[in-house]
Amino acid sequence: MCLWVTPPLWMRKSISSGWMVTQVLATTFTNSHTHMTGPSIKKYLIDISNINLEFCFLSAPSSVNDAVKVRMEGGVLEECEASAEVLRSDTMDQYRTFQMCERLLHSPAKLANQLLFQIPPHRQAMLIERYYTFDGVFVREVLGKKLSKGTKKDLDDVSAKTGVTLKSCRRQFDNFKRVFKVVEELKGPLVENIRQHFLLSDKLARDYAAIVFFANNRFETGKKKLHYLTFQDFAFCAGQLISNWTVGALDNMVEDMDVDLEKEFLQDLKELKILITDKDLLDQHKSLVCTALRGKTKAFNEMEANFKNLSRGLVNIAAKLTNTKDVRDFFIDLVEKFIEPCRSDKWTAGDMRLYLTHYTNSAHILDTFKHQVVWDRYMGVIKSCILKMYHD
Structure with missing residues (x-):
């Protein structure tokens, strides 16, 4: 038989x-x-590789029955001229196949060397990329939090708040944690390590680098004043910080991965306080900036009146970054001490760019200021981050 x-x-x-x-x-x-x-x-x-990714893990229905319903509503029965029984059987087959494939996706390099699935390279790349993709609304809720069991227990609430299914939330959270645990043991450039070990595109690798960087430094992102900022706003700023302020910014082969801010640089930032504690330097700096701005912006009067407060805000942020708590409050400090005052004075994005450019450059003309290298390294990142964050 x-x-x-x-x-x-x-x-x-x-x-x-x-x-x-x-x-x-x-x-x-x-x-x-x-x-x-x-x-x-x-x-x-x-x-063998044509798995329906949408219902296996992207939209992540909670059960086979839900997945069948989703596919029926999508018109698959008419398209394939199949019965509901065949569709259910097919859906169950896809779930089983995906479960076997998913173990390989946890270590993407293994996908190319296995014999169970004959998957062309371009299809492998697509499977990996889509498995590790994530929802912006979800990552925004967990960004900066510790990737621990405690955070994972709160995913029910995150799912309800964001509308992302709990199954999908768990997959995304586990992916974040998996990438973090792998790269924390590696030395060298964070983005490149993620790209090589997880075979992700450059864009997705950079996004994961931002997630790892925020989880490592525990930046505060959840306060109400920061709610207007998107994940991509934070990811851009993370890229700036990684490229310019970390231990790997100057040496790609340091023993630590480049998610830790360089301690020597943070200590050097304290020297910038002379810009606000030395009255002559503060007045001279204000004079140079206002001379450069006069007649170029409608917000000039507000810029002139608030110069000292704004300068104190930026310099004090720099001077306190040796303190772990102040590192965590970096973004809320930028908003409260600089962005909000400028917004209340109705500065345009162009006004902001003009002010920060002259504010940074004028420090090079100050006779007794001897910390231009540290100043440029600090203000280059500050300017980029503020310009990215200055929106509604």
Whole structure:
């Protein structure tokens, strides 16, 4: 007696699609009352890698029944001329196949070396990229939090708040934690380490680098005054900080991964306080900046009146970064001490760029100021971050 293996719906393709023919070996049973023995071969056109990612993990329905419903509403029955029973069987097949494939996706490099799934390289890249993709609204809720069991227990609330399914929230959180644990043992450039070990695109690797960087430094992102900022706002700022302020900014082969801010640089930032504690320097700096700005902006009067307060705000942020708590409050300090006062005076984005440019450059003309290198390293990042964060 011979039982034919029937591949699931997603494996069957028409000849016109141009997919290669693959042989499927049937399972053979020997019945003592018959003389039918031996394997039987039947040919199917299949693509083992054509998993429906949307319902396996992207939209992540909570059950097979929910997934079947989603697919039926999408018109798959009419498209494939299949019955509901066949669709349910196919959906279950896809879930099982994906569960086998998912273990390999936890270590993407293994995907290229395994023999279970014959997946073309371009399809492998797509599978990996989409598995590690994440929802902006979800990552915004967990950004800067410790990637711990305690945070994971709160994912029910995050799911309810964001509308992202709990299953998808857990997948994304586990991906964040997995990447963090792998790269924390590595030395060298963070983005490159993520790209090489998880085979992600440059853009996605940089986003994960931002997530790792925020988790490591525990930056505060959840306060109400920061709610207007998106994940991409923070990711941009993380890129600036990683490239300019970390231990790897000057030496790509340092023993630590470049998520830690360079302690020597943070100590040097204290020297900038002379710009606000030395009255002559403060007055001279104000004079140079206001001379450069006069006649170039409608907000000049406000800039002139608030110069000393704004300068104190930026310099004090720099001087306190040796304190772990003040590092965590970096973004809230930028908003409260600089962005909000400028916003209340109705500065435009152009006004902000003009002011920060002259504020930074004028320090080079100050006779007794001797910390230009540290100043430029600090203000280069501050200017970029503020310009990114200065929006509604």
